[in-house]
Amino acid sequence: MLGDMHEDVERCVRAVQSKDARFDGWFFTGVVTTGIYCRPSCPAVPPKPSNMRFYPSAAAAQQAGFRACKRCRPDTSPGSPEWNHRADAVARAMRLIADGVVDRDGVPGLAARLGYSTRQIERQLNAELGAGPLALARAQRAQTARLLIETTTLPMSDVAFAAGFASIRAFNDTVREVFALTPTQLRDRVARGAPAAASGTLSLRLPFRAPLTPDNLFGHLAATAVPGVEEWRGGAYRRTLRLPHGPGIATLRPTPDHVACTLRLADMRDLTIAISRCRRLLDLDADPVAVDDLLRADPVLAPLVDKAPGRRVPRTVDAAEFAVRAVLGQQVSTAAARTHAARLVTAHGEPADDPDGGLTHLFPTPDALADLDPEKLAFPKARRATLTGLVRALAGGEIDLGLGCDRDAARARLAGLPGFGPWTVEMIAMRALGDPDAFVPGDLGVRLAAAELGLPATPAALTRRAAAWRPWRAYAVQYLWATGDHPINHLPA
Structure with a gap:
């Protein structure tokens, strides 16, 4: 392994x-x-x-006394695909650490979210990663500090606290230890910072493992974009972000060797979390070679993989948001789902300021939707009950869809809600929970592709046929979807 x-x-x-x-x-x-x-x-x-x-x-390398190479910058390499595809406690812990839980709530907060004791989590992380949660979070803070030092003109004191350090001294000591340079020396090595960053805007590159085919990834996000929350503008996907210390806006543009990312943040302390969520949204830590090698072994999928290798699963920055949108999308067109979502946003979303485009709101939280009047929803009565049942369960904490959740438990609880069939549950598992093996054999696009390719037509038979695609069936779905002439498969003009 x-x-x-x-x-x-x-x-x-x-x-x-x-x-x-x-x-x-x-x-x-x-x-x-x-x-x-x-x-x-x-x-x-x-x-x-x-x-x-x-x-x-x-x-682990830092704890062993090694400092980061100045040429290859190992702290900026793509994250391990293990943490996205695995569902055990260590993987769930790593997803939460990347989302800043240790910086906000400490190790006890991390352990509580996972349902383990602090000692158990520390022991498991040390055994597998050679470092405990504090050291892993410290390495992440060092990476964030380096990014801010080299690409902004923020004062060093602001950099320290934005990166998550509790004191200037801890910031200085960590930077010297990890990079063998003082913060000032790190900044002096760069020709100039980006003045706009001082006002909360930062431009950076998001690395990924090649290959990456952006068509279905950005095409899907653009085609399903909720007006006011998301948009495609100037060759880039843009959306609002709900972050712990205030709202943010992410602009993501595909290029051949990286994703260009511009973040406008109300508070720079949210930088690490914003980056983590953008990477997760675009599935940038995937291992396309492992995925494509397995799928290519199927003679039906091989031509699709060879034609456009490196397809990613378009995911989400907010699992609860996507769950609501999945219900809105039940048995309706993409355009209708966008319209329903836009109405919810206008009525219940928080206003957001976007000087650079047409983003106007944050998507409403489950708490904000808890009191919505079902009679004002312009869709069938049964789907109103489905939506209100989901919102109540999310707002009441009955269902956990967070980064540290147990995927099987989340699936079971979703399936127990009224109006939740296999398509809705698996779509949420694929895009919100990040399960790389989620599969939607009953999806119309998958069924049409299966018929065209000579694969079994019924969900049960197709599921049996797809056993050879495990544990990457969610990626197989992307290749099947891509056979259709739908806007989700193309970058907008």
């Missing part, structure tokens, strides 16, 4: 010697003669195998 790759010394050495970028984020290489740690694809001359040490996380 790739998650244990750092223990396979021979394989790690081969990856480093071949500068294989596919393994960036899977493991990190410490070089004992220089005291630095690198990503596998570092452009420097590979060290002797006897001088290499391998670690499962940047935090």
Whole structure:
């Protein structure tokens, strides 16, 4: 299993010697003669195998006394795909740490969300990642600090607290220890900062593992965009973000080797969380080589994969929002679903300020929707009951769809709500819960693709046929959807 790759010394050495970028984020290489740690694809001359040490996380390499390489910047490599595809406690913990839970609520807050004791979580993370939750969060804070130092003109004191440090001293000590430079020296190495960042705007690059086909990813987000909350403008997908310290706006534009990201934040303390949610939305930590290799083994899917490899699953920045939108989309067209969602946004969403475009609102929270009048909803009575039942369950905490949730438990609770059939449950599992094996055999687009490709037509038979696609059936759905001539499969003009 790739998650244990750092223990396979021979394989790690081969990856480093071949500068294989596919393994960036899977493991990190410490070089004992220089005291630095690198990503596998570092452009420097590979060290002797006897001088290499391998670690499962940047935090583990830092705890072992290594500092980050200035050439390959290992702290900015894509995250491990393990944390998105796995559903165990360690993976759930890593998703929550990336979303800033440790910085906001401490290790006890992390443990409480997972239903474990603090000691259990620390033991499991140390056993698998060589570092505990505090060290992992510290490594993330260091990465955020570096980003702010090098790309903004914010005062160092503002950088420290925006990155999540409790004090200036902790900020200075961490930056020196991780990067072997003071914060001022880090900034001096960059020609100039971005003045606009001082007012809450930051531009950065989101890396991913190649290949990436953006058509269905951005096409899906643009075609289903809720007016006021999302839009396609100037070749980029834009949307509002609900963040812990205030609203934000993300602008995401695909390029051949990265996703260009511009964030406008009310409070820079939300930077790490905003980046994490944008990466999750675009499924940027996926391992397309592993996914495509398995799907290509099916002779029916192989031509689709070869034609446009690296398809991602369009996900969401807010699981509760997507669950509401999934109900609104039951048995209606994409345009009708957008119209229903826009009405909810206008009536119950919080206003948002967007100087650069047409975004006007944040999508309403379950609490904001808890008192909506079903009689004012312009769709059938049964679907009104489905929506109000979901909203009550989310607002009352009966269903947890958060990053640290148990996917099987969430599925079971959703299935127990009135009006929730397999399509709705699996669509939420695919796009809101991030389950890479979610499957919607009854979806109209999937059924049409199956008929065209000669696959079984009934959901039961197609599910049996799709067993060979596990654990990547959600990606198989993207390839099946892409066979149709629908706006979700094309970048807007």
